Amino acid sequence: MNKRPLRVWRFSDGKAGHDNQSGGLLEALRRLRPVEHHDLGASSTTTALAAWLFGRVPSVWRELPAPDLLLGAGHQTHLSLLAARKQRGGKAVVLMRPTLPLALFDLCLIPEHDAPPVRANVLTTRGALNRIQPSTVLESERGLLLIGGPSTHFGWDNTEIYQQITAVLQAHATMHWTLTTSRRTPADFLQGLPVAPDGRLGVIPVTATDRYWLPAQLAHAHQVWVTADSVSMVYEALTAGAAVGIFAVPLKRSNRISRGLDRLVEQGWLTPFARWRQTAQLTRPTGSFAEADRCAHWIITQWFG
Template identity: 50%
Template sequence: MQIGESTGHSRAGGNLVTTRSRMDPRPCGDDASLRRDVNPASCTVIWRFHDDKSGHINQTRGLVKAIAEITPVETFDLPCFSRRQSCLWWLGNQFPPGENLKRPDLILGAGHATHFALLAARRHNGGKAVVLMKPSLPHWLFDLCIVPDQDGLEKSENVILTRGVLNVVNPSRSQQQERGLILIGGPSSAHGWDNPSIINQIGAIVSNQPDVNWHLTTSRRTPADLVMLLEHLPLPNLTVVPHTSTSLNWVPEQLTHSSQVWVSEDSVSMVSEALTSGASVGLLEVPENYEGRVSQGVQKLRDLGWVTHFTDWDRTRPISTTRVNLNEAQRCATLLCNKFDLVRTV
């Protein structure tokens, strides 16, 4: 086993002009490159609220990136504010954080903490409020809800249902048979955790395929003691890169070239990224606390043949699953731009 460190960064192209933060008006895009040939006056202005949770950030990044492939955009990032403060702004028709920003065409957010901020910003500044989840407020309060199909909402005029969650990954035809990726989540309300079981599954996968160079990364939910155990596994074809050592684009870059991806079944976002890449996807078994929407969604994927569960894997051969033509960010961006008439020429 080797311990790795990420050094690579990539920048998305398309029509994305610049990403700016509320506190710093200078261009600072994590997923943007400055396009000097685009007239800012022709851009769709997007305000993107974030709660510092990587899964939520990747959902809005994925949608912005896909919209930018259709029409020029200019994006401003805003942090979440307390629900009480945002609710007061909403009720009082105020939104001080947006005073010096261009008025938005779209206001995006993922995570319950963003809901009242979206509504306050829209009431005071206009634009369309789009939430990327099943909202904890009535869905008719928002102009559009983009919701995973297992979350219990029905498709309607302002609800788009998706397979999994949106992400920044593009389908790839550059997978290499000698490269594999393992993505580890952690305990959650829906799932418990079993370090020895995870270690045994990873050991079986890596040792049974000695010709594959495996990279493994973790998430913020991964127990710290598991990371220490992984770093001391006697597996020469495994490189462990903790999530704290990865760049924002490390996982998408790895997915571009990995023919096999194993994901712990607790993480809907990482499963969605793996499927979007077009790789063969396997699921590591994790204890369930109860049968809920996550486990139901996983079972649907197994029934479709889109994933192979570790308990179903034939250890004599690499996993082989149905290649999925899945790019939900692109599909939702097209529907959104058509719905709100956002397609503009440069």
């Protein structure tokens, strides 16, 4: 007899990055078995507490089939996860380190750069989960340049980035490159961007992309260069299976993000620009970086096997 679909409620705080993480896990679960899923907005703190403590359940929760699994990424989803589990059942899975005690959740998927404790309900991940899948159609003459911008942990210098981009373009005379920006990229960055010989550099600003654009590009790019501030794109490129280089940007101070990148360099997953200038070698991943699939497999085998 076929098993019925796994019923999943996914709570969202409306932030694209958080939805990318929970969506990646949801899609990985679907690759393992049929899934019936429902997307729900995270309730306000007052509403979630009323549901958790007093049973005042939002009407939409009462109308849906009881969940087997509840997923949420982002602090605003935490109380909704716990309240829905208490009132409707299911296992509560939180992505990223929660502000609430870890023991409240059935499973916490926490990136290693957040130094998660060793506990039975904690699964350490290499970076945040994402929707990217390992590619089988990488093209040796296609490359991708992913440009971020200044952030809490990193400064920015357009000229330094231009120089690194120019060096990469000159080193690969036959490769065709596509460059895209992010919401943090300075407004004047594209104005001073070097022109590649033979039209080998295409520029697609972030404003001209949608959520499907980057996965489609990563499915084919053999080489990917990412500015060090754009850690989520680093993990997405690694998941696709590309050889990944890191453009240097000014580091304000050592932090959990930079230390996480340093570990990936030490483990041979990434090549910093300075090392590439010395060796002219960009390291290809030697193994699989499919973290969403690994987490989904754990969930299925532990709870629904």
